[in-house]
Amino acid sequence: VSDANNPRFARVAVDLLGGDHAPEAVVDGCLLATEEDHDIGVTLVGPVATAEQLLADRGRSGALAVVAADQVVEMHEDPARAIRAKRNATVRVAARLVRDRAADALVSVGSTGATLAACIFTLGRLPGVTRSPLAVVIPATNGPVVLLDAGATVEADADLLAQFALAGAAYARVRLGLERPRVGLLSVGSESGKGDPTRKLAYDGLVAALDGLPAEFVGNVEGHDVPLGGRADVVVTDGFVGNVLLKGIEGTLGMVWKAIRGADDAASELRSAFAAATAELTPEQTGGAVLLGINGVAVIGHGTSSPRAVASCVQLAAQSVRDRLVPHVAADLAELVARRRTAAGFPNDVGAGVST
Amino acid sequence: VSDANNPRFARVAVDLLGGDHAPEAVVDGCLLATEEDHDIGVTLVGPVATAEQLLADRGRSGALAVVAADQVVEMHEDPARAIRAKRNATVRVAARLVRDRAADALVSVGSTGATLAACIFTLGRLPGVTRSPLAVVIPATNGPVVLLDAGATVEADADLLAQFALAGAAYARVRLGLERPRVGLLSVGSESGKGDPTRKLAYDGLVAALDGLPAEFVGNVEGHDVPLGGRADVVVTDGFVGNVLLKGIEGTLGMVWKAIRGADDAASELRSAFAAATAELTPEQTGGAVLLGINGVAVIGHGTSSPRAVASCVQLAAQSVRDRLVPHVAADLAELVARRRTAAGFPNDVGAGVST
Numbered sequence: 236v237s238d239a240n241n242p243r244f245a246r247v248a249v250d251l252l253g254g255d256h257a258p259e260a261v262v263d264g265c266l267l268a269t270e271e272d273h274d275i276g277v278t279l280v281g282p283v284a285t286a287e288q289l290l291a292d293r294g295r296s297g298a299l300a301v302v303a304a305d306q307v308v309e310m311h312e313d314p315a316r317a318i319r320a321k322r323n324a325t326v327r328v329a330a331r332l333v334r335d336r337a338a339d340a341l342v343s344v345g346s347t348g349a350t351l352a353a354c355i356f357t358l359g360r361l362p363g364v365t366r367s368p369l370a371v372v373i374p375a376t377n378g379p380v381v382l383l384d385a386g387a388t389v390e391a392d393a394d395l396l397a398q399f400a401l402a403g404a405a406y407a408r409v410r411l412g413l414e415r416p417r418v419g420l421l422s423v424g425s426e427s428g429k430g431d432p433t434r435k436l437a438y439d440g441l442v443a444a445l446d447g448l449p450a451e452f453v454g455n456v457e458g459h460d461v462p463l464g465g466r467a468d469v470v471v472t473d474g475f476v477g478n479v480l481l482k483g484i485e486g487t488l489g490m491v492w493k494a495i496r497g498a499d500d501a502a503s504e505l506r507s508a509f510a511a512a513t514a515e516l517t518p519e520q521t522g523g524a525v526l527l528g529i530n531g532v533a534v535i536g537h538g539t540s541s542p543r544a545v546a547s548c549v550q551l552a553a554q555s556v557r558d559r560l561v562p563h564v565a566a567d568l569a570e571l572v573a574r575r576r577t578a579a580g581f582p583n584d585v586g587a588g589v590s591t
Numbered sequence: 592v593s594d595a596n597n598p599r600f601a602r603v604a605v606d607l608l609g610g611d612h613a614p615e616a617v618v619d620g621c622l623l624a625t626e627e628d629h630d631i632g633v634t635l636v637g638p639v640a641t642a643e644q645l646l647a648d649r650g651r652s653g654a655l656a657v658v659a660a661d662q663v664v665e666m667h668e669d670p671a672r673a674i675r676a677k678r679n680a681t682v683r684v685a686a687r688l689v690r691d692r693a694a695d696a697l698v699s700v701g702s703t704g705a706t707l708a709a710c711i712f713t714l715g716r717l718p719g720v721t722r723s724p725l726a727v728v729i730p731a732t733n734g735p736v737v738l739l740d741a742g743a744t745v746e747a748d749a750d751l752l753a754q755f756a757l758a759g760a761a762y763a764r765v766r767l768g769l770e771r772p773r774v775g776l777l778s779v780g781s782e783s784g785k786g787d788p789t790r791k792l793a794y795d796g797l798v799a800a801l802d803g804l805p806a807e808f809v810g811n812v813e814g815h816d817v818p819l820g821g822r823a824d825v826v827v828t829d830g831f832v833g834n835v836l837l838k839g840i841e842g843t844l845g846m847v848w849k850a851i852r853g854a855d856d857a858a859s860e861l862r863s864a865f866a867a868a869t870a871e872l873t874p875e876q877t878g879g880a881v882l883l884g885i886n887g888v889a890v891i892g893h894g895t896s897s898p899r900a901v902a903s904c905v906q907l908a909a910q911s912v913r914d915r916l917v918p919h920v921a922a923d924l925a926e927l928v929a930r931r932r933t934a935a936g937f938p939n940d941v942g943a944g945v946s947t
Contacts (some may be wrong), residue, residue: 240602310782338865349664376846389787423742423834426666431745431831458835461844472835475787478779479832480839487843490732 245553248329248338251281252307253345254545255538256312261344262289264545265299271546275553280304280329280337299322304328307345314348318356326350330357333531340532340552342523344540351387354529361565363572364528366391368399368474369535370406371481371524372450375464381407381416382461382470385524386478393436396420396471397444398571402527403469406568409558410525411468414450419456419467421476429455433473443473444571522547525555527564532556599630601909604685604694607637608663609701610901611894617700618645620901621655624909627902631909634694636685638662644831651804660684663701670704674712682706686713689887696888696908700896707743710885719928720884722747723889724755724830726762727837727880731820737763737772738817738826741880742834749792752827753800754927758883759825760806761923765914766822771805775812775823777832785811789829797827800927802840837893868923881911883920888912 249265251258258281265277268532278300279286286301306321308314308458310350318327326345330353332338343350351367360367368384384391392401400418405418420441422430438455445452453467460466462484471481522544523536532555605621607614614637621633634656642657662677664670674683682701686709688694695894699706707723716723724740739759742749747755758776763772776797778786783794794811801808809823816822818840828836878900879892888911892904 311784376849389779396640421835423745423831428667434831458838458840459845462842462846474834475779475790475834479828480835482814483817483836483839484814484843486818487840488847490818491814491847493732538737580909 236425239276239501243557244272245274245554245556246276246278246338246339246340247549247556248302248332248344249545249549250325250329250341250345250350251279251286251304252325253343253350253538254293254315254536254540256540257345258285258289260540260542261545262286262293262299263542265375265541265549266293266295267272267542267545268549270555271298272493272550274291275549277549278398280325283520286423290545294443300335301326302332308349308352311348311482313526314346314352315356318349318352324353326353327357330354330531330533333533339556340534342534342536342545342548342552344523344536344538344545344548346538347386347535350533351526352536353566354533356530358529358531358533359560361528361530361568363568363575364398366395366398367528368402369472369477369524370403370527372410373461373464373481373484373524375462377465380409380461380464380468381411382472382477382481383527384477385481386474386476387526388474389478390475391433393433393440396433396437396473397440398528398568399553400441400444400450400452400469401448401571403471404445405446405564406525406527406560407469408449408558410555413468415451415495416451416468417451418445418469418471419460421461421470421472421480422455424455425455425457427454435521437471448567448570497501522551525551525560528568530561530565532560595629599913600632601630601696601912602632602634602694603635603905603908603912604634604658604688604697604849605700605776605901605905606681606685606697606699606706607635607642607660608681609699609894610704610892610896612896613701614641614645616653616896617901618642618649619898620896621905622649622651624902624905625655625896626923628906628909631905632656633905634658634688636661636681636688647817658684658688664705664708666702667920670702670708670884671712672884673706674705674860680705682709686710686887686889695912696890698890698892698901698904698908700879700892700894700904702894702903703742703891706889707882709886710882710889714885714887717884717917717924719924719931720754720758722751722754722760723831723882724760724882725880726883728766728878729817729820731805731818731842733819733821734816734824735767736820736824736826737770738828738833738837739769739832739883740828740830741837742830743882745834746791746831749789749796749831751792752789752829753796754884754924756797756800756806756808756825756827757927758806758920759827759921760801761920762881762916763825765916765919766807766911769808769824771830772824773807773809773822774801774825774827775809775816777817777828778811778813781811783810783811787891793827794828804926838941847912878907881907881916886917886921920927 291390304325306324331340366388370383524534532553662680664673685697722744726739882889890908
């Protein structure tokens, strides 16, 4: 398979050492992803001897490319500081491959903080972006819901929530194929006055940010609107609340699994219905989250990812490359930058490199 | 049944006009609660003619006491301002009955904000309490979890989270019968450095607040630890995050219900197992949340409460009276007040009425 003549071909750099079950689950997941989709080429980024041994053990020597990297950001380290210090950290090398056009996307199921830091440090943010949100797609009952930020930035002011809204709307258009996604602000009640001071400010900020763009602000939504869907296609919140909610949804599905596990096998149809409805949401199966607002495609998966979950992350990264996600998000954010500049009395053509 | 000679007897004042299905669901729920437990006496608080007509329609004239109140706090009103202005608001009259010892507890399935305002205005806070958290019990897989604040206060600093921890631990001892409940701080990772600045400060604050008390601080917990349980008996967070998480859990159960509803009837055993495991969590069934830190027992239920849910709220209120919840919580909070006074250089015996 040649990438030069195949517009669908996507080259994905994968952090070999990230995740609780690395490196085995990473190698197995990458093999699975490329077997299922021949238009994906994976480059494992990690210790070469380890990668080659694992491929050989599986009788797949040479099936995946390997690029050397031998440093890891430990859980106890400050991610930003560690990424600066460790030039050969696996995620930093993976980001470098994307920056240098040797890969189209990167995937890690390791530390979110380290991957985020590597992306910002090496790839940089898109114009208009001050923080990069993680976006996940929840397979909600009444249609998929993009939830962001799922945990990249633990604090967000009203301005940042407006950025997230634009990035999320752009993502929903690309990923879900919606012409005019409905955007909701996560709060504690659906009335416009509900919420903390940040949400009250953000309410007007989202109205202004989305005005005239192909998106509709539907006002406040609540915690149940994320798993149930139907009220909004995009739900905007800060990374603290988004992370707690996402893990709460995952944990609730785990609770249900445990409750029904002991039931009779006659119930297999019901169990299958439940499995089909929730498979993408269980920690072992989840397809990962896309980091938006970065000048490149980056997918971050659960630390607990199984090979199936790693494969889903790789496929999500490839799809995002094919969908030209980054230029789409960049265009919407450039619009926000231009408006702010106009509102601040600057002409519209100062250039795109100013972040607010 | 006479209350004077029966130490189990609990008199509960119930807001007749609160909730989406009021007043019918309230009357039906109160009748159900008193039929199931003859040691509960309910006083309906609302328009007398309405209450009497509803009781007569059910052939139960005189079965419940009625106290007149004819004002309601509308959803669009500022609750604190409305409660001050409306002397005859149903929740304010109910709180007055508790203050005047004409009732032992109050229940409302109406506006949380209005009930909270009425309790603070009429009953007052316990010493050491600056904000009153709502506590719910989640029937988690590995044992029940007290989650607080479930939505009373949308912002909380580290000091307030320490208050919530003490109130929650006291509640867990009383309600769950635990000698030494494990208390966790809800954050985005289990390591001690994880979270926003408030959580980082609160971490040390909880260590200090719980030191020497019959409770154990287990550090940070995550969103999934609430539905799954096992790591902490009490999970502490602000009312914004707690409300979003609680509704997210409820919504996820709703999502599962919808996914399995269409399955074959052969699956009834599985459906029953699921129902048993999650019944207390569905919005229609939930037993309500207890408002802690108030000088009286107050239970707030979902606006969507069915008669069954209203009955559960009334029974939870009665049980809290029998458990002497308020003196138990007050004792732990008094300990915190005493420590702060000592830390601030004041003698320990200044009196208990100072809030910090």
